[in-house]
Amino acid sequence: MSGMDAARLREGLGDRYARVDVVETTGSTNADLREALENGDADRTVLLADQQTAGVGRRARSWSSPKGAGLYLSVALRPAGVPFAALGSLSVVAGLAVRGVAAQLGVDAVLKWPNDVLAGPDRAKCAGILAEAVSGGDPAVVLGIGLNVLPLGEDVPAGPGGLPATSLAEQGATDPDRTEVALALLTRLDDLERRWRATSGDLTAAGLLDDYRAHCATLGQEVRVELPGGRTLTGRAADLDATGQLLVDATDGRRVTVSAGDVVHVRPA
Numbered sequence: 001m002s003g004m005d006a007a008r009l010r011e012g013l014g015d016r017y018a019r020v021d022v023v024e025t026t027g028s029t030n031a032d033l034r035e036a037l038e039n040g041d042a043d044r045t046v047l048l049a050d051q052q053t054a055g056v057g058r059r060a061r062s063w064s065s066p067k068g069a070g071l072y073l074s075v076a077l078r079p080a081g082v083p084f085a086a087l088g089s090l091s092v093v094a095g096l097a098v099r100g101v102a103a104q105l106g107v108d109a110v111l112k113w114p115n116d117v118l119a120g121p122d123r124a125k126c127a128g129i130l131a132e133a134v135s136g137g138d139p140a141v142v143l144g145i146g147l148n149v150l151p152l153g154e155d156v157p158a159g160p161g162g163l164p165a166t167s168l169a170e171q172g173a174t175d176p177d178r179t180e181v182a183l184a185l186l187t188r189l190d191d192l193e194r195r196w197r198a199t200s201g202d203l204t205a206a207g208l209l210d211d212y213r214a215h216c217a218t219l220g221q222e223v224r225v226e227l228p229g230g231r232t233l234t235g236r237a238a239d240l241d242a243t244g245q246l247l248v249d250a251t252d253g254r255r256v257t258v259s260a261g262d263v264v265h266v267r268p269a
Contacts, residue, residue: 003050003068005179012183016190017075018042025051025067029074030132030144036076037134037142043078044190048182052146069167071147071182075189078140079197086201087141088260089244090131091115092212093196094143097189098127099215101147104184105173110217113237113246114260116163117147118217124166147185149178204242213240218266223248226264233258237266 006022013020019042026032029047036045051067077090091114098117102109109119109126117127127147134140148167168176192208199205203212213219218237225233225248235250246258246266 004048004182008179009048009183009186013186013190016187017044017046019044020046020048020186022048023050025049025053027053028144029072030130030142033074033076033142034132034134037078037140041076043076045076046073046186047076048073066152068178069148069150069152071145071149071178071185073182073186074142074144075186076140076142077193078138079193079201080138082139082197082201084133084139086243087133087139088131089201089203090141090143090193090196091129091260092203092208092244093192094129094131094145094189096208096211096215097185097192098129098145098147100188101181101185102126102168102171102173105168105176105181107168107171107173109171109215111212111215113216113218113240113266114244114263118163119166119168120171122164122166123217124164124171126166126168126171143189145185145189147181149173149176149181202242203244209240209242209244212244216240218246221268223266223268225258225266227262228264 004022010020026049029049033047049072052072095111099109099111107119109117112118115129116125119126130144132142150167150169152165152167195206203209221237223237233250235248237246238249239247241247248256248258250256
């Protein structure tokens with residue numbers, strides 16, 4: 001499996017990003033860019049890796065990153081004027097970007113709140129998203145995306161909760177070129193993030209919240225939300241609030257707002 005073409009990627013992206021780097025291997029692109037932001041790196045810096053040896057998802061879970069099979073990338077953002085409380089809604093922005101690229105390649109994909117993209121009739125996981133705020137100074141966040149592009153092989157483990165892994169190629173994308181997929185994803189992400197930033201992180205004003213609702217498979221489902229400390233919330237996933245948090249109509253009659261930071265799993269009840 002050949003590596004990504006960094007020159008073609010930079011040429012295609014033009015001046016959308018301050019810097020685009022491609023490395024053969026690293027522990028975690030999110031960890032690398034988090035350190036870079038802490039050291040003063042510029043807004044809109046991108047790092048892609050052919051392989052991650054210590055990729056992580058939400059709640060420090062491992063993310064399998066086999067060499068040459070997917071896109072493992074992070075974008076460092078300094079969205080001036082966006083309140084800290086709105087930074088987490090970048091997961092909504094990234095989810096829409098990934099789903100849009102999958103659709104562009106002919107893959108049926110939906111969004112699983114808060115940070116997964118599922119593909120195919122069996123709704124297997126093809127992508128995961130991790131937005132990490134960086135403390136200190138102006139608002140800063142590292143947005144990580146792991147997207148399975150080429151066939152994964154048989155040794156890739158299922159995700160948390162037994163969610164099977166899949167890839168764009170395994171769900172019908174014809175011989176996808178990883179450089180072209182990266183170019184399409186980063187272009188779409190740039191467009192959506194600029195809309196989000198222009199409204200100070202207001203998903204509704206940016207026209208993104210309704211798009212997310214339209215493609216979110218979690219909404220309308222009976223779910224069991226596993227919270228820290230062994231607590232469990234069951235009910236119907238009713239809606240999203242203005243910041244992208246999940247509103248659950250609990251079985252005891254309450255409407256409960258659940259933040260992505262609180263949820264361990266959202267599973268069908």
